[in-house]
Amino acid sequence: MGWKKPRTSPTTSGPWYARLATSAGRPAVLAATLLMSMPGEYHVAKFAGWTDPWAYGMPFSLSAYAGIAAVVAATRPKGARGRFSATVGAAFAIVLALAAQVVAHLVNTHHMDQDxxxxxxxxSMVPPAVLAHLLHLAATPVPAPSTSVDTAETPVVERVVEPVVEEQPLPAVPPKPEQAPVLPAAEPRPEPEPEEQRPERPAVKYTDPRCAVIRPLYDAGYRPTTTEMRDAFTAADLPAPTGSTLRGILRAEIEQQEPALATLPTRPTPLHRAG
Structure with a gap:
């Protein structure tokens, strides 16, 4: 079954209130955390000697830096150039933001001297370091998406097994006398029963076409793991989604369409087989 590249991100499955909390809650939490972090980062800039309005640039530079590095690290495929640097930058931005909050609160509560x-x-080194790393990420080329997967819909062809007819031996015919005897009418030959056809996998229309990449993994009789699903995308020369997307969206939709697949056991590891 072919699949088409989705134009939009997949919708989180679940009740409406869960989807609402996911779609509306994330921007609200983002705005709240930015507003709570800005005073501490502003005060740290003031401690270092920046005056208004330049001190207000510290919260924006740290927040934008963390967001850009996190997005680059999440969107670039595994092994792509610049992904490791973006991951390190995202972790460094989180450390800077945490340190700014801790230092600001320690100084404001008189547990630490600001001078x-x-x-x-x-x-003082934060702004130039952030600028240098962002320029490095911007100069790193992004790999082009693979076009090796056929995007056209492949029709489902049903295999028809024709019944095998066994030939019955003909009765022996005696030599023809001067006057041929009248032979009794031959009994009708029974029709052979057709062979039992093997049940075909039902054609399922997934809301997220990426489910078709990992659906064949169930044919082995096991419920696929995160590593096996990620390897299937790598073998198809496609960017592998995150672990939460593989388990919570793609595998969940397949098992929702075919509930029997959710009861399959997980493939035993070599350690389990040895034990």
């Missing part, structure tokens, strides 16, 4: 040389030096 320390190391604090001023580290804070």
């Amino acid at each position: 320390q040389a190391w604090l001023i030096a580290v804070t």
Whole structure:
């Protein structure tokens, strides 16, 4: 069964209130955390010697840096150039944001002195370091998407097994006398029963066409793991989704369409087979 590349991101399965919390909750949480983080990052910039309005640039630079690095790390396929650097940058941005909050609150509660040389030096290096890494990510080429997968719909062809007819031996005919005897009418030969046809896999129309990549893994009699599903995308020369997407969206939709697949056992590991 062929599949078409989805134009939009797949919708999270579940009740309407769960989908609403996922779609509307994430922007609300993002806005709330940005607003809560801005005062601490602003005060750290003030401690380092920046005056208004330049001190307001520290919250925006850290937030934008963390978001850009996280998006680049999540969207580039495994092994692509620049993905490791983006992952390190996202972790570094999180550390900077956490450190800014901790330092600001320690200073405001008089547990730490703001006039320390190391604090001023580290804070002063943040903007140029962020700019250099963002320019590095922008200069790293993004690999072109693979076009090796046929995007046309492949029709489902049903296999028809024709019954095999066994030939019955003909009765022996005696030599023809001067007057041929009248032979009794031959009994009708019974029709052979057709062979039992093997049941075909039902043709399922998935809402997310990427399900067709991992559906054949169930034919082995086991419920596929995250590693097996990711390997199937790699073998098809396609970018593998995240583990949560493979388990919570693609595998969940397949097992929702065919509930019997959810009862299959997981393939035993070599350690389980040895034990």
